[in-house]
Amino acid sequence: MSQVTQFHNLSHIFISFIGAILLLAIYYNIRKRFRSVLEEGNSIKRVDRGLLFFSCGMLVWVFSGTWALLANYFSFHDSLMYQIGVNMFSTINNLFWLLALYYMYYSPLFIYRNEKNVKIISVIIAIVFGLTLLLSFVLRNEVYSGVKLMGIPDFLLTTFLCYLMAISFYRxxxxxxxxxxxxxxxxxxxxxxxxxxxxxxxxxxxxxxNQLIRIITKTSLVSLFLVLATSWVIQLAHTPKPNEIKIKFLDWSLIELTIPSKGIINEKIDFGSKTTQYKNLLNFGIRRKFNHAAEQCIEVRYGGEIKSQTYITRIIENINTILELSEENRLERKDLITFVGDSKYRLRILPENILIDEALAAEFDKSK
Incomplete structure (x- = not known):
C-alpha cells in the first residue's frame, strides 16, 4: 500500500468520523432545545431529520474508508468482494443523501416532503445497486476505452444526487x-x-x-454541514411563536398581520389582483378558526385541494414583497404554514388569534 493511499484512507476515516460525531451532537442538541418548534402541530412527530441523515451518510464514509484500508492491508483491493463492498457503501450513502434532501426546505419540490417520489427514487437506487452488482459478477474490473463499465450505473445515480444537492444547498x-x-x-x-x-x-x-480532491471534498462537506446546522439554529431561534402571530381578514384581498418578532405590527396587506393567493390564505384561516383539529388541514399535492406547494410559497413571497421586509425579517413559509404529514398543511396561527369578518366568511362559503 502506497503512502499516498494510506494517508488518504486514514484521513478519510478520521475526517468523516469527526464530522459525523459533530453533526450528531449538534442535531441532538437542536432537538433538545427546539423540540416544541420541531414537533409543533405534528401529531405523528414527523420532525426534521435532515441533519441526522447527513451525519449518517458521513458514518457510511467511515465504514467505506475502513473497508478500503483493510483491502489494501490484506491485499484484496482488486477482488470482487472488495468491489461489492464499495458498491454497497455507495448505495447506502446515496440513500442517506436522498433522505436528507427530503427534509431540506428548499430542495426541489418533487423531493421535499414528497414521500411517493422519494420511495420511487429509493427503488431506483436499489435497482442501480442490483445492476451494478450484476455487472460486477459479469464484467468484474473490465475496462473499455478507459471506462470501468460496472461503475457507470452508480456514477450516473451519484451525478443525479449531486445535482439535487447543489440545487438544495444553493437555495x-x-x-x-x-x-x-x-x-x-x-x-x-x-x-x-x-x-x-x-x-x-x-x-x-x-x-x-484524485486522493487530494477526495480529501478536500470531504473536509469541505463537513464544514458545509456545520454551516447548515448553524443556519438552522438561527432559523429556529427566529421562528415566531404561534401565540404572537395575529391575522385579521378585513375584506377581499385585504388582511392585517401582526408578528412582533419580525417587526410586523398591525400591517395591512392588500393582495390586489393576487386573488388565488388570498383565497388560499383565507381558506387556511377559516379551516383553522372554525374546524375541529382533524379538519384544519388542506391537502397540497396534485389531485389535492391545492394543486402545488408553489401556491403556498407565493403567499409568503407576496407578503414579503408588499411589506418590503429586510433579509433578517423576511417571512418563510414555515412561519405561517406548518406541515403536518401526508401532504397536509395548516395555518400555524392559534384559532383565537384569527379574526375573520362574518360577511367575508359567508361570501367565501358561497363562492366555493
Whole structure:
C-alpha cells in the first residue's frame, strides 16, 4: 500500500468520523432545545431529520474508508468482494443523501416532503445497486476505452444526487442570506462529483491528485454541514411563536398581520389582483378558526385541494414583497404554514388569534 493511499484512507476515516460525531451532537442538541418548534402541530412527530441523515451518510464514509484500508492491508483491493463492498457503501450513502434532501426546505419540490417520489427514487437506487452488482459478477474490473463499465450505473445515480444537492444547498443558503456560502456549496458539490470520475474513468488524473480532491471534498462537506446546522439554529431561534402571530381578514384581498418578532405590527396587506393567493390564505384561516383539529388541514399535492406547494410559497413571497421586509425579517413559509404529514398543511396561527369578518366568511362559503 502506497503512502499516498494510506494517508488518504486514514484521513478519510478520521475526517468523516469527526464530522459525523459533530453533526450528531449538534442535531441532538437542536432537538433538545427546539423540540416544541420541531414537533409543533405534528401529531405523528414527523420532525426534521435532515441533519441526522447527513451525519449518517458521513458514518457510511467511515465504514467505506475502513473497508478500503483493510483491502489494501490484506491485499484484496482488486477482488470482487472488495468491489461489492464499495458498491454497497455507495448505495447506502446515496440513500442517506436522498433522505436528507427530503427534509431540506428548499430542495426541489418533487423531493421535499414528497414521500411517493422519494420511495420511487429509493427503488431506483436499489435497482442501480442490483445492476451494478450484476455487472460486477459479469464484467468484474473490465475496462473499455478507459471506462470501468460496472461503475457507470452508480456514477450516473451519484451525478443525479449531486445535482439535487447543489440545487438544495444553493437555495437554502441564498434564502438564509448566506450568498457566499451558497456559491461555495455549489463548488463543493461539484468537487464531490469530480471526485467520483476516477472510479469510472480510470485513466483520469493520477493517484495523488484524485486522493487530494477526495480529501478536500470531504473536509469541505463537513464544514458545509456545520454551516447548515448553524443556519438552522438561527432559523429556529427566529421562528415566531404561534401565540404572537395575529391575522385579521378585513375584506377581499385585504388582511392585517401582526408578528412582533419580525417587526410586523398591525400591517395591512392588500393582495390586489393576487386573488388565488388570498383565497388560499383565507381558506387556511377559516379551516383553522372554525374546524375541529382533524379538519384544519388542506391537502397540497396534485389531485389535492391545492394543486402545488408553489401556491403556498407565493403567499409568503407576496407578503414579503408588499411589506418590503429586510433579509433578517423576511417571512418563510414555515412561519405561517406548518406541515403536518401526508401532504397536509395548516395555518400555524392559534384559532383565537384569527379574526375573520362574518360577511367575508359567508361570501367565501358561497363562492366555493
Amino acid at each position: 437554502t443558503f441564498m434564502f438564509r442570506g448566506l450568498k457566499l456560502v451558497a456559491i461555495l456549496s455549489v463548488v463543493i458539490v461539484f468537487l464531490l462529483f469530480v471526485s467520483q470520475l476516477s472510479d469510472v474513468f480510470v485513466e483520469l488524473g493520477n493517484d495523488f491528485i
